[in-house]
Amino acid sequence: MDALLLFLICLFLLIFIRVPIFASLGLSSIALWIYEFGALEPAVFLQRTFAGLSSFTLMAIPFFMLCGELMNMAGLSKRLVVFAQNIIGWVRGGLGFTVILTSMFIAAILGSASASAAIIGMVMIPEMLARGYKHDFASALVASAGAIGPIIPPSIPLIVYGVIAQVSVTKLFIAGYIPGILMGLVFMVYTYIHARKYNYPAEKTPTLKELALSTWQALPTLMLPVIIMGGILGGFFTPTEAGVVGVLYALLIGLTLYRKELDYRLLPDIFIKAACNTAMVLMVIATATLLSWVLTLEHIPQTVSRIMLTLTDNKYIFLIVINLFLVVMGMFLDSVSGITILAPVLLPAATSLGVDPLFFGVMMAVNFSIGAITPPVGLNLYVTSSIAKIDIVSLSKAAIPFCFLIFAVLMIMTFFPGTITYLPALMR
Known part of the structure; x- marks a missing residue:
């Protein structure tokens, strides 16, 4: 365990001095290898670093x-x-409800916590402040609602977990719906109680004409997740091929129905931005793959599994301990990094107690959604803080109730695992 302690010290020291996460993982892995085995052959290093990227499923990410x-x-x-x-x-x-519902819609298209928070924040925070909403509550609601993004499919963290754990990405996508909807519902209950306490207004009731017009205008966008998941469930294409279909559909409606906003001259910038975002995710996966290989050679997953099993052989106590551990780790690691590092270490212990790997993957994704709204690494906090012009400390305090709400959803999932496994079971 001395080697594991060395790795953790190196990793968190590098993160603390703001070394990029992919570099922190790679350098810590090299330090662990040198400590145990001596010099590392560069060819082996490069081969193992990129071995984890040679997966057809990962092509869905770009x-x-x-x-x-x-x-x-x-x-x-x-x-x-x-x-x-x-x-x-x-x-x-009602504006708070609108933030949550819109975030759930956008989550089904973007699958990104920070992107959801940025898009909704720019539109809704000024509107909420103009109607008398408290600055810290409005900002925290946007940041927290954005955290639903990695749960409702398509979800990058669930794709990564599926590749690592050899679990069907399609079933992981299906399993993400109920937890994502539960998160939205508990946020709505809290928002309603908060709105009554501070007397936030209701918006005017729309006429049938206004409702029909807004539905018609949003319909092309709402059809995208229907096409993606419908095609996957219908067996017409795989999750990777669904990404291609989604791009073609987005190009089609963007350059025709939405051509006033999506000018074809913007396409090069869009492709470059998507490529940069993809590169960041894949670099984390590449270096985390090297780490997983080194940890496996060190038999650390087996050691951690034995330690966990000596603490308790009760599945539910084990899951509660793991949930608390993942909440803490989520404060320092983003979801992709955390899942890539910890899934190979924790999953063997979980499966030995009869925990469904499908359930465990969704549980990990929900845990790391809390990390999106907790300092010091909570990206949603920094995105929303810059948009709302609010200091990060005030925003973090206002986000605490939402962290507890997500943890409550985790406890529901833990004691009622059917909330995750029911829908995928219907596919058998």
Whole structure:
């Protein structure tokens, strides 16, 4: 365990001095190897670093990234906001409800926590402040609702977990719906209670004409997740091929129906941005693959598994301990990094206690969604803070209730695993 301690010290020291996460993982892995085995052959290092990227399933990541960028530039957020507001904005605190519902819609298109928070924040935070919402609450709600992004498919963290754990990405996608919807519902309950306490207004009830018009305008955007998941479930294409279909659909409607927003001259910039975002994710996966290989040679997953099993042989106590551990780790690691590093270490212990690997993957993704709204690495906090012009400390305090709400959803999932496994079981 001395080697593991050395690795953890190196990793968190590098993260603390703001070395990029992929470099922190790679350098820590090299330090661990040298400590145990001496010099590392460069060819072996390079081979193992990129071995984890040679997966057909991982090709879905750049396509879903590009699809999200295309739909974002096509102005989907404004149409979805109007649609969501007409559906539920007439309830007290209706703008808060609109933020949550729109985030759930956008999550089904982008699958990114920070992108959802950025898109919704730019549109909704000024509107909420103009209607008397507290600055810290409005900002925290946007940041927290954006955290639903990696849970509702398409989800980059679930794709990564599927590759690592050899679990069907299609079933992981299906399993993400109920937890994502639960998160949205508990956020809505809290928003309603908060709205009654501070007397936030309800928006006007839309006319049938306004409702029909907003539905018609949002329909092309709403059809994208239907086409993606419908095609996957219908067996017409794989999740990777679904990413290609999503890009083609986004290009089609963007350059025709939404051509005023999505000018063809913007396409090079969109492709470059999607490529940069994809590169960041894949570099983390590449260096984390090297780490997993070194940890396996050190028999660390087996050692951790034995230690965990000596603490308890009760599945539920084990899962509660793991949830608490992952919440802490989520403060320092983003979801892709955390899943890539910890899934190979924790999954053997979980499966030995009869935990479904499908359940465990979704549980990990929900855990790391808490990390998106907790310092010091919570990206949603920094994105929302810059948009709302609020200091990070005030925003972090306001986000605490939402962290507890997500943890409550985790406990529901833990004691009622059917919330995750029920829908995938229908596919058998």
